[in-house]
Amino acid sequence: MLDITEIFGPTIQGEGKKIGTPSVFIRFGRCNFDCNGFGVEYTTPSGVKKFGCDSYYAVDNEFKKFWTSYENSETVIAEVAKILPVEYKPDIVITGGEPMIYWKNEEFQKLLEYYVTQGFNVTIETNGSLDMKIDKPYQKEILYSISVKLSNANESYKKRVNHEALQEMISNGGKSYLKFVVSQNDENIIVEIKDILSNLPYVDVFLMPQGDSNDEIVKNSLYVIELCVKYGFKYSDRLHIRIWDNKRGV
Numbered sequence: 001m002l003d004i005t006e007i008f009g010p011t012i013q014g015e016g017k018k019i020g021t022p023s024v025f026i027r028f029g030r031c032n033f034d035c036n037g038f039g040v041e042y043t044t045p046s047g048v049k050k051f052g053c054d055s056y057y058a059v060d061n062e063f064k065k066f067w068t069s070y071e072n073s074e075t076v077i078a079e080v081a082k083i084l085p086v087e088y089k090p091d092i093v094i095t096g097g098e099p100m101i102y103w104k105n106e107e108f109q110k111l112l113e114y115y116v117t118q119g120f121n122v123t124i125e126t127n128g129s130l131d132m133k134i135d136k137p138y139q140k141e142i143l144y145s146i147s148v149k150l151s152n153a154n155e156s157y158k159k160r161v162n163h164e165a166l167q168e169m170i171s172n173g174g175k176s177y178l179k180f181v182v183s184q185n186d187e188n189i190i191v192e193i194k195d196i197l198s199n200l201p202y203v204d205v206f207l208m209p210q211g212d213s214n215d216e217i218v219k220n221s222l223y224v225i226e227l228c229v230k231y232g233f234k235y236s237d238r239l240h241i242r243i244w245d246n247k248r249g250v
């Protein structure tokens with residue numbers, strides 16, 4: 001079963017290496033973290049106040065009743081087909097939650113294989129913490145956009161940094177890159193990033209400003225640009241938040 005919270009687009013990819021690229025998003029439900037350190041306050045359907053990340057509705061099982069369970073890849077492909085433009089092939093972005101929870105699911109693999117073999121560029125947005133192996137040709141064509149969580153997510157190091165999985169995606173995924181969300185006064189996390197990189201082959205690294213509103217992105221962006229210039233990382237904006245704040249489905 002493939003639990004999907006939303007399928008939307010075409011819109012633009014708002015961040016990372018493919019920023020600005022017209023894309024259709026398939027957002028999977030479930031995550032192996034809750035990242036309460038990110039401090040986004042929300043109320044569950046049963047009325048409990050919690051803290052999590054800005055995708056809490058794809059993470060917290062209390063929202064499961066709003067997700068759609070697809071029995072197979074064909075039904076997902078049929079749903080996506082309803083919003084595909086006729087003029088061109090947008091990127092297909094597999095996101096979450098943590099979509100790599102489904103990596104060993106046969107229907108998930110069929111979904112990936114379908115889009116790659118049909119000539120779509122496919123990105124998987126992942127926290128990079130789950131064991132995985134890339135051994136099929138279509139899996140090597142996928143862009144793995146890896147957002148390794150740092151201590152500010154409030155998850156244990158052992159859970160959030162999986163050197164073997166990172167090595168696998170960077171070495172065999174071909175076009176993979178890392179991205180980190182950074183806020184003001186976060187210069188200490190550069191030490192954490194360098195520690196993670198010290199065990200990996202060369203990989204592009206993007207720093208992005210934290211915030212779930214345009215005001216916060218504006219407030220943090222200059223600081224993050226200065227960090228990029230100082231330490232040699234690439235800057236990525238978060239266009240979707242600048243334009244739509246944290247509105248869903250755009």
Ligand code: SF4
Binds near residue numbers: 035
């Ligand atoms: S890993 Fe990503 S989706 Fe999961 S809780 Fe953390 S920020 Fe949210």
